[in-house]
Amino acid sequence: AAAAAAAAPAVRQASEGAMDVAAVSAEFARFVWREPASAGDFLAASHSGAYPTLRTLATHAPLVAVGIFLAKLVLDAALLRPIARAILRLKDPALPFKSDKLDAIYVKHKPALPDINEIKSLSSAIDKPVEDLNNWFRVRQVQDRNVVKLRTTAESLWRLAVYSICLGINLSILRGKPWVKNIAQTWEGLPLQPQEEPVLLFFTCVQLPLYLVLLFTQVTDGRRAKDMWEMTIHHALVVVLMVLLYLGNFCRIGMIGLALHDVT
Numbered sequence: 278a279a280a281a282a283a284a285a286p287a288v289r290q291a292s293e294g295a296m297d298v299a300a301v302s303a304e305f306a307r308f309v310w311r312e313p314a315s316a317g318d319f320l321a322a323s324h325s326g327a328y329p330t331l332r333t334l335a336t337h338a339p340l341v342a343v344g345i346f347l348a349k350l351v352l353d354a355a356l357l358r359p360i361a362r363a364i365l366r367l368k369d370p371a372l373p374f375k376s377d378k379l380d381a382i383y384v385k386h387k388p389a390l391p392d393i394n395e396i397k398s399l400s401s402a403i404d405k406p407v408e409d410l411n412n413w414f415r416v417r418q419v420q421d422r423n424v425v426k427l428r429t430t431a432e433s434l435w436r437l438a439v440y441s442i443c444l445g446i447n448l449s450i451l452r453g454k455p456w457v458k459n460i461a462q463t464w465e466g467l468p469l470q471p472q473e474e475p476v477l478l479f480f481t482c483v484q485l486p487l488y489l490v491l492l493f494t495q496v497t498d499g500r501r502a503k504d505m506w507e508m509t510i511h512h513a514l515v516v517v518l519m520v521l522l523y524l525g526n527f528c529r530i531g532m533i534g535l536a537l538h539d540v541t
Contacts, residue, residue: 327471327472327473327474328469328471328472328526329472329477329480329523329524329526329528331524333477333481334480334481334485334520334523334524337478337481337482337486338481338482338485338486338489339486339489341481341482341483341486342485342486342487342489342490342493344486345439345486345487345490346490346493346494349435349490349494352435353431353435357431357434357435358427358431360431360434361426361427361430361431361434362427364430365426365427365430367423367426367427369419369420369423370416370419370420371416372413372416372417372420373409373412373413373416374409374413376403376413378399378403379399379403379410379413379414379417380417382395382399383414383417383418387418387421388418390414390415390418391414393407396410396411396414436491439487440539443483443484443487443535443539444536444539444540446479446483447479447484447532447535447536447539448536450475450476450479450532451532451533451536454529456529457533460530460533462529463527463529463530463533464530467526467527468525468526469526470526470529472526472528472529476528476529476532477523477528479532480519480522480523480528480531481523484519484535485516485519485520485523488512488515488516488519489516491512492509492512492513492516495508495509495512496509515538519531519535
């Protein structure tokens, strides 16, 4: 009774604030846990700051995602593309001559090249030998392929870096935790399982923002890769899964799963 009376002010104060995990999970918890906690228990626990809250998720993740995206743009131009060019040893051949008309025709036909009849017609129209036009289109095609190689290699370097960083942060947090060696402890005390601050920040400031950036770039990327839709669905499902893990307070088992995911 004394504990309930002491928790009452915190319950009232938390209920007046922004919606948190209690408002999201109170009814859902009845189907997940054998001994579901009441909404008041959720509110009192989340108010202590040691439990996931929707407010923290909604404020931290988008802001960090914007920062990661801006950092990606800077690193891509200043570091990743030069490294990719050095790895690939790309040499961009120069066009024999500039022609907006030929460039428009190339864009119209790519990834294929104009057929011989069209090239002969162009040869008469712009007063250039057929051999010169064939050479122009081949050089233009090589330039295009080099751009694609450079972009995909830089993107691979970026993903290698961020996955490695996320894995390193994850393992540094997991190190020494007793529930890593004894998986049964990841379920103890749910839904009111207290979490350490680094565990909560890992979701809101590392993994979720990263996958929001990956999803955004996947959708807005102009190129159409063969696995575009598969990867888009994958990133979207990972985002949804991480949000559910966080709001449901399954942070411990979630971190172990994400460590295995990042390795693969």
